[in-house]
Amino acid sequence: xxxxxxVNGDEVTRDIEPRMLLVHFIRDELELTGTHWxxxxxxxxxxxxxxxxxxxxxxxxxxxxxxxxxxxxxxxxAKGGELDPVQKGFMEEHGLQCGFCTPGMMMTAKWxxxxxxxxxxxTIREAISGNLCRCTGYENIVRAIRWAxxxxxxxxxxxxx
Amino acid sequence: MQVPETFEYERASSVEEALDLLERHxxxxxxxxxxxxxxxxxxxxxxxxxxxxxxNDVPGLDQIRIEGDQLVIGAMVRHQQVLxxxxxxxxxxxxxxxxxxxxxxxxxxxxxxxxxFCQADPAEDLSAGGAALGGSVVIRSKGGERVEPxxxxxxxxxxxxxxxxxxLTEVRFPIRPGAGxxxxxxxxxxxxxxxxxVGAFVQLDGxxxxxxxxxxxxxxxxxxxxxxxxxxLRGKPATLEHLQAAAxxxxxxxxxxxxxxxxxxxxxxxxxxxxxxxxxxxxARARGEES
Ligand SMILES: Cc1cc2nc3c(=O)[nH]c(=O)nc-3n(C[C@H](O)[C@H](O)[C@H](O)COP(=O)(O)OP(=O)(O)OC[C@H]3O[C@@H](n4cnc5c(N)ncnc54)[C@H](O)[C@@H]3O)c2cc1C
Ligand code: FES
Ligand code: FES
Numbered sequence: 033x034x035x036x037x038x039v040n041g042d043e044v045t046r047d048i049e050p051r052m053l054l055v056h057f058i059r060d061e062l063e064l065t066g067t068h069w070x071x072x073x074x075x076x077x078x079x080x081x082x083x084x085x086x087x088x089x090x091x092x093x094x095x096x097x098x099x100x101x102x103x104x105x106x107x108x109x110a111k112g113g114e115l116d117p118v119q120k121g122f123m124e125e126h127g128l129q130c131g132f133c134t135p136g137m138m139m140t141a142k143w144x145x146x147x148x149x150x151x152x153x154x155t156i157r158e159a160i161s162g163n164l165c166r167c168t169g170y171e172n173i174v175r176a177i178r179w180a181x182x183x184x185x186x187x188x189x190x191x192x193x
Numbered sequence: 194m195q196v197p198e199t200f201e202y203e204r205a206s207s208v209e210e211a212l213d214l215l216e217r218h219x220x221x222x223x224x225x226x227x228x229x230x231x232x233x234x235x236x237x238x239x240x241x242x243x244x245x246x247x248x249n250d251v252p253g254l255d256q257i258r259i260e261g262d263q264l265v266i267g268a269m270v271r272h273q274q275v276l277x278x279x280x281x282x283x284x285x286x287x288x289x290x291x292x293x294x295x296x297x298x299x300x301x302x303x304x305x306x307x308x309x310f311c312q313a314d315p316a317e318d319l320s321a322g323g324a325a326l327g328g329s330v331v332i333r334s335k336g337g338e339r340v341e342p343x344x345x346x347x348x349x350x351x352x353x354x355x356x357x358x359x360x361l362t363e364v365r366f367p368i369r370p371g372a373g374x375x376x377x378x379x380x381x382x383x384x385x386x387x388x389x390x391v392g393a394f395v396q397l398d399g400x401x402x403x404x405x406x407x408x409x410x411x412x413x414x415x416x417x418x419x420x421x422x423x424x425x426l427r428g429k430p431a432t433l434e435h436l437q438a439a440a441x442x443x444x445x446x447x448x449x450x451x452x453x454x455x456x457x458x459x460x461x462x463x464x465x466x467x468x469x470x471x472x473x474x475x476x477a478r479a480r481g482e483e484s
Binding site for chain 2: 033049050051053072073074075077080086087088089092093094096097099140158159161162163
């Protein structure tokens with residue numbers, strides 16, 4: 033069936049089977065492979081994207097359920113060639129090793145900061161509790177998100193300008 | 194790659210339309226709310242509905258409100274809304290306790306109250322919390338609306354009073370001024386289903402337990418309750434001795450089974466211990482000693 037949704041601000045239309053999961057729609061139909069696909073069992077969170085502003089697991093959402101909704105993926109984080117503070121935070125604080133969990137971590141982190149721009153460590157750990165990382169031990173991920181909180185977009189733009 | 198069996202997809206924009214679609218497509222049609230219980234089951238082919246009716250666009254079901262002496266929670270209220278609701282916290286902290294330990298924030302952004310109650314998983318935390326509080330469940334069909342007692346709603350594991358062409362629209366809980374409530378859960382790791390969990394409320398009259406409710410998840414309690422334990426407390430002084438006796442009744446009268454989450458005797462131990470803790474915290478909250 034035909035489905036139309038907005039992905040990172042652009043309207044996309046595809047003819048798909050209703051059983052297609054959002055993660056496959058994003059990766060295979062739209063070829064936006066920044067969103068990763070891991071456990072397939074709703075546990076790891078690497079497939080995290082936003083649907084209408086809420087961070088959700090795209091392996092547990094049907095693409096057709098997102099018709100007429102707005103989806104945001106990791107590709108939409110950078111604006112006009114400028115990395116999002118969350119992305120900069122992961123760079124500055126070495127918030128990744130293999131990088132497999134990173135897109136999901138960053139989408140959850142960004143969602144958290146939209147709700148709570150100044151989260152403490154406990155709040156950050158709770159927010160990313162649905163995103164698993166096999167490499168970092170989470171310490172640097174927490175620091176990366178704190179870095180982003182301390183360097184909101186307006187402050188950092190002039191540094192790289 | 195896990196992919197569901199093929200199905201047709203419909204989207205309802207009102208309760209009436211959802212009911213029409215259910216009727217038109219017959220027994221093989223299913224409603225989908227958050228999809229966080231149904232889609233995982235469809236992916237491993239434990240469920241294969243022929244038609245899915247999406248109710249995410251149905252307006253009016255995502256409210257938490259007070260109606261007379263009842264707290265009303267709409268079927269499409271998400272776990273995250275329950276967690277964040279000051280109204281629910283004010284009347285029944287048991288909801289915030291439970292939501293903090295249901296899955297993770299991403300699942301909570303999607304999963305709904307209606308889906309949780311209708312899934313009727315024996316380990317469902319909201320169902321156990323709801324059973325503790327009692328209250329009622331509103332079911333709509335084309336013939337009209339009926340209200341069922343919460344404690345009759347779950348017919349058995351994965352089975353409820355909701356018929357094939359029916360839909361749960363809201364759950365209601367009586368407001369009990371001065372009552373305290375709490376939820377205690379043991380899980381293997383953050384975000385997992387309960388090894389065992391217990392929700393409770395206690396209403397005090399001075400130092401006497403005027404009313405009490407206990408709901409247990411994942412330990413095989415019929416309708417998530419052990420009425421003997423509640424009976425043993427009603428009208429009794431709120432002393433440790435009485436609480437321990439009730440906890441012992443929960444320990445003795447539940448029916449857990451050994452599985453990957455733990456052996457039967459461990460779960461039974463937890464049923465008793467978590468009952469005691471949930472009662473103690475409910476009482477502390479009723480007395481204003483704990484928030
Ligand atoms: C990784 C993971 C961890 C989880 N951990 C926990 C946990 O620790 N504790 C816990 O309690 N839960 C847990 N859950 C379950 C979660 O709470 C689900 O969101 C919830 O059980 C179902 O809600 P849903 O809206 O997603 O329902 P859906 O999957 O959409 O529906 C579930 C069932 O209910 C029916 N249904 C839905 N809405 C209605 C309605 N209004 N009227 C009639 N029928 C309806 C559907 O047809 C379906 O049969 C977990 C889920 C996941 C994926
Ligand atoms: S792939 Fe979606 S949670 Fe792991
Ligand atoms: S960086 Fe490897 S899984 Fe997180």
